[in-house]
Amino acid sequence: MTEPAHAELARVVRDHAGRLAASLVHMIGDFSAAEDLVQDAIEAALTHWPVEGIPQRPDAWLYTVARRRGLDVLRRESRHRTKLALVPWPTEPEPDDRLRLIFTCCHPALPRTAQIALTLRVVCGLTTGQIAKAFLVPETTVAQRITRAKRKISDAGIPYRIPAPDELASRLSEVLAVVYLLFNEGYLSSGGEQPQSHDLVDDAEFLASLLHNLMPTEPEAAGLLALIRLHRARAAARFDADGGIVQLQNQDRSRWDRPAIAGATQLIARAAAFKRPGPYQLQAAVVACHAEAGRWEDTDWTQILVLYDMLLRLAPSPVTRLHRAVALRYVAGPAAALTEVDTLSDVLDDYHLFHATRAELLRDLGHAEQARNADQRALSLTANPAERSLLQHRLDWT
């Protein structure tokens, strides 16, 4: 199948798998059994659709297969018989049902790897094989994670519902963390060399958008969606023709998707009106500062510094302090930034970007030899080919 057809197939599956899963759990009352039926239906779709074409009503097609498989299961297992017999097919679930699905998949009693695998399978309709390929782990590992997670859901009594209002904030941040991780995984592993078999960034944007639509009064969901869209809007300029990383200051800004940037910026503004700032809104606002600058020289570094200070108050982290130091370089100069960076040497000594940042500051200050040493150290700490080639280039030419 051609690439666009693949993407179309993934999109259609994603649009319908979660709805199907939600209504089956609702009707059967058994998460694990419903999930198996959905997986069967998706496997069937991935076999038939590339050959026969995507049906006019993909949802009805999937329901029909799930129903047939469901009746097969019935013959073997009596415990769902009465419930399944009452199911009217096909049926439209309430939109909220998918939200319950997400909260169950991302329950804090499940390990992170299982939260990710379950969410991709149940909400986005990925197969176990597709998840394994995206995360470069054996298919049996993913299958075990899913099996264990489903057993835990039933044995430990993990509920299928939206958390109570007083729990919602912490549970939502757990869900957003899963989506953010998916986005990072997809974004960082994307390079020029080979297209991913499944675009995790698509899944992450889909999930963030779903969360934003279902929880329109949660500004952090909007913030995460804006953050993802702002990164995607500039993706075309991230790599050169050879697959090498192009640093922000050297990117061809005419290749940025201006309408997408404007849309994401509006999203941030609407979220800000709730006056409940959070880490995703602030990170999105930082990226927006970069995205809205027509030229590198126009970047509003003072504003970025303010945003990082707010972010550090909400979510202190050495990596965020490193980012803040980069902004500080353009507000207060490289010497001030280097002093700040050097305070992080204990905690970030194994982080390649700590040394790469030091190298840039040392070079600005005319310490060529120390800069080379820092670049060498950075090079020894990263395996990412695009990052390695950038550092190697710097060592060869400076």
Next chain:
Amino acid sequence: MKYVLMFVDTEQFAADLAAMSEPDRERAYARVQQWFADNHDKVTHHSHLMPADAATTVRLKGGPPLVTDGPFVEGKEVVSGYAEIDVADLDEALRLTQSWPGCPVVEDRPIAS
């Protein structure tokens, strides 16, 4: 669904408790008593255990039973008590657990039906 909450003491917690003044320690115990009173409709039964050095472990794997002094696993964290609760689901069990005013670690384990 029924769960057992296993209350786990740490060395630090035991030391902190021992270092408290008598009135402070009484207040700490009173908070635990209050928790049981507040949740009496969900807690089906509960017990506080004697310290781990009062434990005796018997191993029955092959040969004659082996009786040794102390808990089955030596560690900085020891089970100091338990409560059985009857609640709707894990979220309700976790909500209850998060309000526990005693020892710093609690394991929630469902009872096999």
